[in-house]
């Protein structure tokens with residue numbers, strides 16, 4: 102079978118460089134274009150790419166996707182910054198190109214994907230839930246896309262189970278002390294030199310605690326997920342959020 106032709110957008114970045122190397126090493130994939138900031142995206146089309154891996158910055162990703170989807174190119178997106186409004190616009194763009202698959206993956210690490218899945222399963226059993234995400238200090242967004250997605254999954258499961266917000270008597274304190282709030286779930290963001298990407302999901306009930314922790318010590322942890330997504334995205338037309346949807350998790 103012919104190798105899938107793949108382009109990487111954001112090829113000079115921390116993730117982009119690793120993705121370029123991983124795709125080059127895969128026998129069933131052919132890297133046909135590397136796009137960096139300032140390069141023309143039409144290079145992707147001219148190179149005949151079937152799939153684009155998008156690893157840029159929140160300020161660039163929506164415009165890149167608008168172009169790529171409009172050209173009928175399947176997209177595997179790791180860049181953060183997608184919210185309900187931008188996802189809605191993307192879904193409309195994808196609907197105008199039936200058959201085109203787009204994966205928005207808040208995290209490609211299998212550990213992080215499983216942590217989010219387990220957190221959603223655990224959420225209905227506990228009175229309290231909070232998320233702590235810890236990252237390298239070069240990260241430009243907070244909270245992390247993974248933490249937002251985790252909190253959304255927990256909030257949906259709690260709401261379905263008829264649970265309200267976690268108990269919290271806080272009345273006084275400094276702004277930000279209780280973190281950001283996504284769907285009633287508090288998220289605390291740590292930025293520390295030496296870290297890569299880490300998350301702790303805390304659940305509490307009277308007399309007990311459950312902690313789900315995932316650690317990416319190196320960006321190689323994201324590569325198997327990216328390769329799986331590249332190989333699968335054509336089979337999932339429309340916009341999918343979360344690599345878990347490609348993994349047959351129950």
Ligand SMILES: NC(=O)C1=CN([C@@H]2O[C@H](COP(=O)(O)OP(=O)(O)OC[C@H]3O[C@@H](n4cnc5c(N)ncnc54)[C@H](O)[C@@H]3O)[C@@H](O)[C@H]2O)C=CC1
Nearest residue numbers: 111113114115116137138157161179180181206207208209
């Ligand atoms: N889904 C996942 O598993 C992961 C997602 N990420 C996310 O991926 C994104 C990239 O992360 P890093 O590689 O660490 O950032 P980075 O800052 O090292 O790389 C981003 C690259 O994109 C380039 N860029 C910006 N606009 C561009 C454009 N319009 N066209 C082409 N290139 C452009 C920048 O010049 C830079 O080289 C971030 O949003 C990050 O949160 C990071 C790690 C894992």
Ligand SMILES: O=C(O)C1=N[C@H](C(=O)O)C[C@H](O)C1
Nearest residue numbers: 181207208240245246247298
């Ligand atoms: O910027 C990063 O590094 C990461 N970004 C993603 C996020 O915001 O969740 C994924 C992972 O946490 C690494």
